[in-house]
Amino acid sequence: MQPLQVMQLTCEYRSNPVGIDVIQPRLSWKLVSERRNVKQNAYQIQVAAAPDLFDNQLIWDTGKVISDQSVHVVYEGAALESRTRYVYRIRVWSEHGQHSDWSETAYWETSLLTxxxxxxxxxxxxxxxxxxxxxxxxxxxxxxxxxxxxxxxxxxxxxxxxxxxxxxxxxxxxxxxxxxxxxxxxxxxxxxxxxxxxxxxxxxxxxxxxxxxxxxxxxxxxxxxxxxxxxxxxxxxxxxxxxxxxxxxxxxxxxxxxxxxxxxxxxxxxxxxxxxxxxxxxxxxxxxxxxxxxxxxxxxxxxxxxxxxxxNPARIVERLQPIELIRTPAGETVLDMGQNMVGWMHISVEGEAGRTITIQHAEVLDKEGNFYTGNLRSAKQTNVYICKGEGVETYEPRFTFQGFRYVKLEGYPGEPKLEQFTGCVITTDLETTGHFECSHPLINQLQHNIEWGQIGNFLDVPTDCPQRDERLGWTGDAQVFIRTAAFNRNVAPFFTKWVRDLKADQFRDGGVPHVIPDVLPQDTHSSSAWGDAAVICPWTVYLSYGDKRLLAEQYDSMKSWVDYIHSQGDNTYLWNSGFHFGDWLGLDAKENSYKGATPSDLIASAFYAYSTSLLAQTARVLGKSSDAATYESLYSKIKEQFRNEFVSPAGRLCAATQTAHVLALMFDLVEGEQKKRIVRTLVELIEENSFHLTTGFVGTPYLCHVLSDNGQHDIALKLVLQESYPSWLYPVTQGATTMWEHWDGVKADGSFWSDNMNSFNHYAYGAIGDWLYQVVAGLDTDHQSTGYKHIKIRPRVGQGFEYAKASLESMYGMIRSGWERTEHGEWIVSITIPANTTAEVHLQDARLETLLESGRSIFEAEGIYTRQQSADGVTITLGSGSYQFTANQ
Structure with a gap:
């Protein structure tokens, strides 16, 4: 059997980083073992100036530390010096008494520290x-x-x-x-x-x-x-x-x-x-x-x-070849890259000195098949190359980027050949961590579109769009998508940088700009659901990566935002003043309005409650018991006022919109009979709309979560699998390769929603991705033991899927959760739990007496701590390893 190994050493999330200025960097590692139920019992870290000095000249030696911590262990050796490389190695002991050899040597290198x-x-x-x-x-x-x-x-x-x-x-x-x-x-x-x-x-x-x-x-x-x-x-x-x-x-x-x-x-x-x-x-x-x-x-x-x-720096991460050379009805010469992408074109050309070649970029063709740039607004997205006339010349830009699928060429000599052009895909070079796949091809394309939306818009900051004259770090977009982003890629360094900029740009009174970094007029700031990024984003990084240091660092910013809201308006327990974007682009908006029909004060008060609850939890995590009690009390009062203001005693919400009902449920603002009625009403609103959504930026990310969490998973599935407008799959049926800003960016007749605001690479609605991971595949972290130290596996079988599977390379190692239905009516669930973690697995509709693990009775399976039968299935707690459960449905 393979011995216990220590692998994939990282310092501040990175492998062998060069040029960091963290005074006390944090070290993390992963344990690998073929045994089940492997936990770390102790570790030892040694740091030296060079690998040959481990035996006689250590800078830091922890000795044997009795601890199961293998993530974010803080360096506590001698003060670091600038421009110095530090090498380190780690060994561990397991609960079984097994010990590892020393890991391979890793290093970090400091930069200029003062x-x-x-x-x-x-x-x-x-x-x-x-x-x-x-x-x-x-x-x-x-x-x-x-x-x-x-x-x-x-x-x-x-x-x-x-x-x-x-x-x-x-x-x-x-x-x-x-x-x-x-x-x-x-x-x-x-x-x-x-x-x-x-x-x-x-x-x-x-x-x-x-x-x-x-x-x-x-x-x-x-x-x-x-x-x-x-x-x-x-x-x-x-x-x-x-x-x-x-x-x-x-x-x-x-x-x-x-x-x-x-x-x-x-x-x-x-x-x-x-x-x-x-x-x-x-x-x-x-x-x-x-x-x-x-x-x-x-x-x-x-x-x-x-x-x-x-x-992480931005880099060229992929190169795409055009799939077709098009002659449009207007006589334009256009390359089709086959994928809406962000980056630039590399071209080869042979032309006389002074020949000017114009390379223009666009996301879509119009209904006649001509090159369309209306949605770019004032952005030209045009590169111009002037030949020097010395044989074959190559060109690609350096300090600009474009969002495009189609490339119009003007002035190119002769007949362009596809091999003379390459699309260079540019993004912040983040480690791919997640994968989702299922039996439904359109959902798989949706996942593809979500990933490419993230790739295109995570270029140093989380932008709203990569093509038009905007490309700004809108806070609302970032906060609704961050959890999905953390499944697809390791976004911890990315958002660490960004929330520090948020804190730097935050106003003295606690208000938060609409975009980070802030380049908008100073009198435009602090919309609900947008400014709440100050709280939601640090909390989500903590949830996904167990990063308590960032949470502590951002705590004052989080607190200032909630205190800012508390100081607004004439009721300190509601937020009923100021400008708000509302349910942006909600389909129930009035004519010529971008705001959905859900009242702004309802949305603002709901997010006020949500941010307050997260702040209270943060205070508990950081040991700030007095603050925790203060904000827990504030949260209770906000909830009470929310119900008094927006919910009748019988449970009728003041706004008959899907988003209003979603927020009340998602943020736990109602309970008892009121909650039951609001769930029923939400379902009725969806059914009345023929199983279509009407939500915008605020309601859409939570819609399916609320349904699945409240006994309406079948309704959530119908929404996600809906192919007609408006739905997640409508753009897919129209050939989308990224997420759209509008549900009907391209209408069924080929016309466009609008020139003014119609990005075809806009990741906000891609927030459905975390529901695919967490609910359909059932892969999530325990909110009390974050960063996937304790894993929650709860796959949901439903109509429309024959199988679904997800994987996530967590801070502890690879997690897998997948299920399939067999032709014999069995349900097979395959799970992998990394070493030094535990998991709670819920198998719906399973029975203990017939449940098998790897072909044996569940009572004989190794690595399982507890087994519990309930009315809706079996709940198991288990240790690390790979498992396969088979249940009759």
Missing amino acids: PSEWTADWITANIPRDPEQAEPIDMFRAAFQIDGQVSRAVIYATSLGLYELSLNGNRVGDALFTPGWTSYTSRLQYQTYPVTELLKDGGNALGMMVADGWYKGNLGWQKQRNCYGSERAVLLQLHITYEDGSEQIIKTGDNWKASEGPIRMSELYHGETYDARLEQNGWDTWDYDDSGWSGTNVREHSKEILIAQEN
């Missing part, structure tokens, strides 16, 4: 510019010499704008859109690059290209520019350590040179213009003649706001 270590100067290009217009990008260079044997070289770099770094003609790293988008006034990331292998004996040269990006480029639909500043700048330090221990630092200063280059315009919304005739070959190499270049200016800008990279 602002005073930044000795470089911020520099700008001494080139006259019009700050109100898009302009050519800046190119910076500096030459330097090396004299000696280099043992290690590391670059630390950032910019005001977006930068790309090169050394001796080689691109440094593969991260895109660095330094990323944060609340630039208070938080600016820098990146760390080991570059030892790129250095040469003797002469070397550094190069940096810098574009406007989010810092000073066009943002939002009101054509705002210079949201954070009007001047691009760069900051860089290259630390070279020689074999003799000496050090050389190359850094930005007024000795650097600057120039314009071939990128004549670069805007996130509008695209890039690249004139290959203006290329300066070798500009980032030692022997390039830069005598014609301009000088640089040192400028003042804070270094106190600098933070090491927190999120």
